[in-house]
Amino acid sequence: MYAHSTRSHIPQPPHSAGTPYKGLRAAIDPNQIPSPIDTIEADKEKWEGQAYMTLPGKHPPLSTTDFVAIDQGNTSPRYIRMSTWNLPSSSRLASDCEIPLAAVIQPFADQDPREEPVPLVETGDIGPARCERCRGYINPWCTWGANGTRWRCNLCGHESEVAPEYFCNLDANMLRLDHLQRPELNKGTVDFAVPQEYWTPHPPPTIRPLYYSMLPEPSTSRRSPTHMDYVFAFDVSQEAVRSGFLQTACTVLIELLYGRDDTIPPCFPPSSRVAILTFDRALQFYDLSSAIDGQSPMLVVPDVDEVFLPSIEGLFVNPVESRDAIYNLLSALPSRHEQIFEIESALGSALSASLAALAGRGGQVVAFAATLPMIGVGALQPLQDESTLYGTEKERTLFEPRDESWKDLGEQCASEGIGVNLFLGMSRPIDIASIGLVATLSGGDMYFHPRFDAGRDGLVLSSQFRRLVSRATVYSCSMRVRTSVGLRVGSQYGNFYESPASDMEFGTMDADKTICVKLEHTSRLDDRQYAFLQSAILYTTVTGERRVRVHNLALRVVSLAGNVFQYADMDAAVSYIIREAISKLHSTRITQIQESLTERCALILYAYRKFCAAAAAPTQLILPEAFRSLPLYILAMMKTKPLKGRNVTADVRNYYAHKISAMSVRSIIHHLYPRMLAVHDLDDKIALPDGNGRIDLPSLMRDSHLFMESHGVYLIDNEDSMMLWVGSSVSPQVLKDLLDVDDVFNVDPRMLYLPHLQTQLSTQVRNILAHRFSQRGHTPRFTVTRQNMDGSEIEFSDMLVEDQNNAAMSYLDYLCLVHKQIHSALTTGASIANNSGFRSMPW
Structure with a gap:
C-alpha cells in the first residue's frame, strides 16, 4: 500500500536496561529462530473454514484462534484447555516428560455467535442424576446396565440406581432410547436447574465479625436465591x-x-x-x-x-x-x-x-x-522505602x-x-x-x-x-473439579477462596475469569481407556436462578513420551507455569523464581531431546513442535511486571499478579507476547468487508526492533495497553490518512483514540480495533508515541519482548543460554535441576 524504496531498520529504541549475555554467542540469524507468529497464523488459516469437533484424538485450535466448536460430548477447548491432550499413563512417564499436567478452566467463557448455546436441563425436584459414591454428575461418558435401571460412573466406576422419574429403556447399543433428547447424555457442557437442596447455605458465625448486624437470625439453613444486587461505594x-x-x-x-x-x-x-x-x-x-x-x-x-x-x-x-x-x-x-x-x-x-x-x-x-x-x-x-527489601528475606x-x-x-x-x-x-x-x-x-x-x-x-x-x-456474571459460586480413578487434583490457582473442603468459593464468577488445576497420578492409568475430568460449578444467575454448570472431558492415555509431546498444548502449559510462578511471590525471592522458570524451560526441552530425539547431535537445537516458542514465552514471563527485576513498585507487581492469576489463556498469550502489526504496510483488501461481510485480518509481526523501519507506523497491543509507534521518517501521506496531520511534529502524543477519517487506511485500522474490542469487550489504554521524541517510547520498547530489556536478555541470547545448558546435560550427563553453574548464570 505505501511502498518505500529503501529499508531503514531502526536502532534499538530507549528501554529499561536488559542483561547482556556473557560468553561465546552462537552465530544464529534472528530470522531463523522460532517465532510464535508462524504457528499462530498457520492455526488461524487451518480453522478459518472448518468447525472443531470435540471428540478426543485431534489437535484443538490454539487459544489465539477464533474457532467454532461442535460439542460431541466433550467440552470445547473454549472452556477447558489441557497442557497435554494425551495424558501419560504413569507418574514416572509424566516426570520424564517434565510437562506439567494441568487443566485451565474458564467456566463461563464467551461463545462464538455461531455456536449453539449451552443447553439448560430442567431436573425438577429430584435434581440432576449423580453418582452415589463420588457425587459426579451424569454425563455422556457414563454407561448403562440392568436394562436402564443402573448407570456406571465414568469417574469412579460405581454403579448407581436410576431414579424412577429418570428411567428409560435401552436400545441394542446399550444407549437410552431418549439419548438424543437428553443434552446431559450427549453434550460435554450443560447447565442443570437444581432444587432447594442446592441453595446456598448460610455461612457459620465468624470469630471476628467485621460489622454489627441488627437483622434477625435466618429461620432456614439455606437462603432462597434472588436477583443479584449491587452496592456502589464511592x-x-x-x-x-x-x-x-x-x-x-x-x-x-x-x-x-x-x-x-x-x-x-x-x-x-x-x-x-x-x-x-x-x-x-x-x-x-x-x-x-x-x-x-x-x-x-x-x-x-x-x-x-x-x-x-x-x-x-x-x-x-x-x-x-x-x-x-x-x-x-x-x-x-x-x-x-x-x-x-x-x-x-x-x-x-x-x-x-x-x-x-x-x-x-x-x-x-x-x-x-x-x-x-x-x-x-x-x-x-504508608510503606517505607520498598526498594531496600528486594533481594532480601x-x-x-x-x-x-x-x-x-x-x-x-x-x-x-x-x-x-x-x-x-x-x-x-x-x-x-x-x-x-x-x-x-x-x-x-x-x-x-x-x-x-x-x-x-x-x-x-x-x-x-x-x-x-x-x-x-x-458481561456474563454469576454469584454465590462453589466449584469442584473431579477426576477419574488414577488421577487427583493437586494445586489450584486463581482468584478464589479455597474452603477447608478444598472447594473453590467465589463471591462472583464471570466470563473473563479462569482457574487452573494441577493433576497428579495416584495409580497407573490404562492406555486402552480414556481418563476423565469433570468440572462442576454451582451458582446463582443474575436473575436469581440456582444452577450447576458441568464440563466433561475425556482424554486419551498414552505410554510413550513422543505421544505426550505430540499432543502437548503450549498455551495451557504457559498459562499454568506463570500462575505457579506468581503464586510463589509470597515465599520465594523474584530472582529465584526467574531461575526456576529457566530451569523448567530447559528441563522440558531436554526431556524431549532425551526421549524423542536422542539420535540428533548434541550441538543441534531440537525443539518439539508444540513447544517451539516455549523459551520465548518463558523469557516473556520474566519481563512481565510481577516477575521482572528492578524499578517496579509493589503496587504494580501486586496488581498484575492479581490480574494474570485470573486471565484467560488467550489473554495471557497476548499479554506475554503482544500483538504487533505494521500499519503502514497493510494490503489494499485487508480488514475491509468482502461480498459476504467477512473481514480478513492482517498478519502479525515479531516483537523486535530488528524487524521495524524508521518510515513505519506500528500498532502493538498487550491486552492492557495499546500503543501506536510513529517512525521519524514516516510518509506524510500515511500520517494524513491515519491521523489527519502531515508532519510527525504535528502528531498529538496525548491522543486517546484514532480520529474517524473517511480514508481507506483509517477504516482498515479502525476495523482491526473494532474486532479486538469484540473479542475482549473493553478498550485498553491507547497511546501514540513518536520515535526519539516522546517519553512513552520507553514503555513501547519494553513491550518488544524479543529485545534486550526489562532487566533480562534478548530472545536470541536466552535461546543460546538454554541450548548451552541442554548441550551440557547431553554431553556430560549433568543434571539440569542440580547444575549449580546453571543457577549462577546471569539473567
Whole structure:
C-alpha cells in the first residue's frame, strides 16, 4: 500500500536496561529462530473454514484462534484447555516428560455467535442424576446396565440406581432410547436447574465479625436465591474529588444505568437493585426510596471502627423506579464534596458495610478508592522505602497483607456470595497487597489507574466499568473439579477462596475469569481407556436462578513420551507455569523464581531431546513442535511486571499478579507476547468487508526492533495497553490518512483514540480495533508515541519482548543460554535441576 524504496531498520529504541549475555554467542540469524507468529497464523488459516469437533484424538485450535466448536460430548477447548491432550499413563512417564499436567478452566467463557448455546436441563425436584459414591454428575461418558435401571460412573466406576422419574429403556447399543433428547447424555457442557437442596447455605458465625448486624437470625439453613444486587461505594475524600476520579465514576455509572442520548445505551441488568454508599472519615448511606424534592436522606455512621447498617429500608432500590433520586444524588456528589477537605478515607469500613448490606443474599460490590485507608477496619500506614527489601528475606512481605482484616474481609465476602471489584485512582501507593486481597479472594476484579487523570483515563475506566456490568456474571459460586480413578487434583490457582473442603468459593464468577488445576497420578492409568475430568460449578444467575454448570472431558492415555509431546498444548502449559510462578511471590525471592522458570524451560526441552530425539547431535537445537516458542514465552514471563527485576513498585507487581492469576489463556498469550502489526504496510483488501461481510485480518509481526523501519507506523497491543509507534521518517501521506496531520511534529502524543477519517487506511485500522474490542469487550489504554521524541517510547520498547530489556536478555541470547545448558546435560550427563553453574548464570 505505501511502498518505500529503501529499508531503514531502526536502532534499538530507549528501554529499561536488559542483561547482556556473557560468553561465546552462537552465530544464529534472528530470522531463523522460532517465532510464535508462524504457528499462530498457520492455526488461524487451518480453522478459518472448518468447525472443531470435540471428540478426543485431534489437535484443538490454539487459544489465539477464533474457532467454532461442535460439542460431541466433550467440552470445547473454549472452556477447558489441557497442557497435554494425551495424558501419560504413569507418574514416572509424566516426570520424564517434565510437562506439567494441568487443566485451565474458564467456566463461563464467551461463545462464538455461531455456536449453539449451552443447553439448560430442567431436573425438577429430584435434581440432576449423580453418582452415589463420588457425587459426579451424569454425563455422556457414563454407561448403562440392568436394562436402564443402573448407570456406571465414568469417574469412579460405581454403579448407581436410576431414579424412577429418570428411567428409560435401552436400545441394542446399550444407549437410552431418549439419548438424543437428553443434552446431559450427549453434550460435554450443560447447565442443570437444581432444587432447594442446592441453595446456598448460610455461612457459620465468624470469630471476628467485621460489622454489627441488627437483622434477625435466618429461620432456614439455606437462603432462597434472588436477583443479584449491587452496592456502589464511592471515595469522597479530597484526593478523589481533586483528581476528577469521583466525577468520572458518577458520570459513568449514570450512563450505565440510564444511557446517554441515543449514542450510549444503558446496560444494567433490569432485575438488579442498587445501593449507594460514600465514605471518607465516616460512612454515608442514602435512602433512595424516599427522596424529598429529589434529594435522598443521608444516614451517617461516624464510627468507622465498629461498622453497622443504620437502616436496611430504602437502601436497595430498582434504578428505573428511583431514577430521579439516583440521578440527582450521583450528579450532586462531586460538587457536594468540593469544599469538604477530608484527606482520609475508610475503605475497609466501606467494604465491611457493603458486606453487611448484602449478607444473607449475596451480590456484587463496586468500590472506587483513591486514598490509602489509614482509618477504620484494616487501617494501614504508608510503606517505607520498598526498594531496600528486594533481594532480601523481607522481599516476600511486599506481597502479603499488612493487616489480617483484609484477608478476613475477602473470605467472608466469598462465603456470603459477594464479589468485590475495586477501581483504584490514587496518586500515592495504596498497598494493593492488602486491599487487593478482598477482590482476589472474592472472585472480583481490580482496575488500576495510578495518577488518575479524567481526560486521559476516563474513556478506559468507562469501558472497563461497562464490561464489568454487561458481561456474563454469576454469584454465590462453589466449584469442584473431579477426576477419574488414577488421577487427583493437586494445586489450584486463581482468584478464589479455597474452603477447608478444598472447594473453590467465589463471591462472583464471570466470563473473563479462569482457574487452573494441577493433576497428579495416584495409580497407573490404562492406555486402552480414556481418563476423565469433570468440572462442576454451582451458582446463582443474575436473575436469581440456582444452577450447576458441568464440563466433561475425556482424554486419551498414552505410554510413550513422543505421544505426550505430540499432543502437548503450549498455551495451557504457559498459562499454568506463570500462575505457579506468581503464586510463589509470597515465599520465594523474584530472582529465584526467574531461575526456576529457566530451569523448567530447559528441563522440558531436554526431556524431549532425551526421549524423542536422542539420535540428533548434541550441538543441534531440537525443539518439539508444540513447544517451539516455549523459551520465548518463558523469557516473556520474566519481563512481565510481577516477575521482572528492578524499578517496579509493589503496587504494580501486586496488581498484575492479581490480574494474570485470573486471565484467560488467550489473554495471557497476548499479554506475554503482544500483538504487533505494521500499519503502514497493510494490503489494499485487508480488514475491509468482502461480498459476504467477512473481514480478513492482517498478519502479525515479531516483537523486535530488528524487524521495524524508521518510515513505519506500528500498532502493538498487550491486552492492557495499546500503543501506536510513529517512525521519524514516516510518509506524510500515511500520517494524513491515519491521523489527519502531515508532519510527525504535528502528531498529538496525548491522543486517546484514532480520529474517524473517511480514508481507506483509517477504516482498515479502525476495523482491526473494532474486532479486538469484540473479542475482549473493553478498550485498553491507547497511546501514540513518536520515535526519539516522546517519553512513552520507553514503555513501547519494553513491550518488544524479543529485545534486550526489562532487566533480562534478548530472545536470541536466552535461546543460546538454554541450548548451552541442554548441550551440557547431553554431553556430560549433568543434571539440569542440580547444575549449580546453571543457577549462577546471569539473567
